[in-house]
Amino acid sequence: MRRLFLLLLALAALGGFAFAQQHVRVSGTQIDELVELPTEMRLGLFVDLGDGAREIGSVRMVGGTFSLSTEGMLPDERDLRALNSGAFPLAFMIGNEFVVEGGNGVRYATAWLQPYHDVNANGTYDNLFDEWFFRAPPELTDPFGYFNLVYVTDDVSLRTTPATFELRRGWNLVVARLQEGGLAYSVQTSVENVVMYSYGTNMTFENLDPPTREGAD
Numbered sequence: 001m002r003r004l005f006l007l008l009l010a011l012a013a014l015g016g017f018a019f020a021q022q023h024v025r026v027s028g029t030q031i032d033e034l035v036e037l038p039t040e041m042r043l044g045l046f047v048d049l050g051d052g053a054r055e056i057g058s059v060r061m062v063g064g065t066f067s068l069s070t071e072g073m074l075p076d077e078r079d080l081r082a083l084n085s086g087a088f089p090l091a092f093m094i095g096n097e098f099v100v101e102g103g104n105g106v107r108y109a110t111a112w113l114q115p116y117h118d119v120n121a122n123g124t125y126d127n128l129f130d131e132w133f134f135r136a137p138p139e140l141t142d143p144f145g146y147f148n149l150v151y152v153t154d155d156v157s158l159r160t161t162p163a164t165f166e167l168r169r170g171w172n173l174v175v176a177r178l179q180e181g182g183l184a185y186s187v188q189t190s191v192e193n194v195v196m197y198s199y200g201t202n203m204t205f206e207n208l209d210p211p212t213r214e215g216a217d
Contacts, residue, residue, distance in 0.1 A: 021170030023071040024149070028138065028194025030064045030115050035200050037064050040118040044125050045070060045149075047079045048110045054079065055125045061115065068113065070171040075151055080107035083156065092146040092176035093183055094160050101164075103156030111149045113138060115198060131201035138196045145177030147191055160185075 030037065041061040045068065046053040057073030059066060081087065083106040086096040100106070117131035118124075137146055150172045158165040163185040165174060173188045 022168045024171045025069045025190040027067040027192045030196045032198045042118045075109040083108040098158045098160045101157040107153045109151040133198040135198040148174045
């Protein structure tokens with residue numbers, strides 16, 4: 001009986017390892033060029049659906065700073081698409097010019113980070129109440145660069161002319177940094193000191209008064 005119990009424990013451990021998924025962390029600061037950031041700010045992880053997006057998780061921002069881990073933030077089956085060569089923009093200055101090596105049956109999803117004012121303070125994005133911030137692509141610093149968030153259902157290699165990207169089951173940060181001699185590419189599990197510039201919200205522009213001509217009656 002004891003041996004059977006130990007065997008079941010071992011199988012459970014192996015099963016957990018087999019189904020373990022990599023998660024990533026992104027930390028940084030939001031800087032808005034037009035408005036003061038409200039108290040109830042959140043950073044959401046939105047899966048790209050092609051004709052829209054869906055939030056699958058978020059974290060509260062404090063004083064414009066954030067640290068978001070994708071642990072527990074998983075796409076639904078409906079969010080996943082077949083991973084074919086050239087299926088999506090993989091990395092800065094590479095675009096979708098990649099070839100899938102092996103990985104038959106692998107599916108993928110891409111996502112982005114989006115700051116918003118959680119007006120009704122319910123901890124999730126609600127397009128009837130919450131205010132969406134217009135933002136530029138998040139920037140990496142020291143050295144400068146950009147990153148993409150890519151989810152895959154199994155380990156897979158994506159080959160491009162400048163680099164081969166080894167993606168692991170789960171979330172991956174596909175990073176491009178400007179270094180001496182050009183761009184350096186990598187796949188990482190965390191990035192820090194990210195700067196996200198934003199330019200007000202949809203309400204910012206709705207509340208702007210129409211410009212007046214100097215000297216007009």
